[in-house]
Amino acid sequence: MWIGLVKGSVRATVKHPSMRKGAMLIVQPLNAVSGEAEGIAQVAMDTMGAGVGQRVLLSGDGAGTASLLGAGKDCPVRLAVGAILDDKSVQIRSMMKRGG
Numbered sequence: 001m002w003i004g005l006v007k008g009s010v011r012a013t014v015k016h017p018s019m020r021k022g023a024m025l026i027v028q029p030l031n032a033v034s035g036e037a038e039g040i041a042q043v044a045m046d047t048m049g050a051g052v053g054q055r056v057l058l059s060g061d062g063a064g065t066a067s068l069l070g071a072g073k074d075c076p077v078r079l080a081v082g083a084i085l086d087d088k089s090v091q092i093r094s095m096m097k098r099g100g
Contacts, residue, residue, distance in 0.1 A: 001082065003030045006054050010043055016076050021069050022047040025081065027058060044079035045069060057083040 004027035012024070022045045029039045042058075047068060050056050058079055059065065065080040 001057055001059050003032055003085065004028055004042070004044070004056055004058050005030055005037070006050050006052050006056060007041060008052060016074075017071075021045075022080075025050060025056075027056060027079075027081075030055070042079055044081055045077045046081040048081050048084055050081050050084050055085040056081045057085060 006025050007028050008026040010024035010026060015024075025044055025046045026041050027044050028037050028041045030036065031038045044056075044058055045065060045068075046056075048056075059082045060079055062078040065077050068080055069077060071077075
């Protein structure tokens, strides 16, 4: 699992049936400690309703993603939004790292 920032969305006129149950988002990975952009942006499926500018928790578990989408083993999706993070969740994590 990793944290990412939603940068935009992807639209497709033709896609695998399992991909019709959510939106495809462009997500920029973020460093968990510094919050800075890290690596190349990825495409992830979202069934939670995340929007541009929101921080999300992503799962790279292909089997878990297929289950979330109600798809079989032929599901081509590997990344999925598992949660939308708010400012409070990030502040709590920062306080825990400092020992507060």
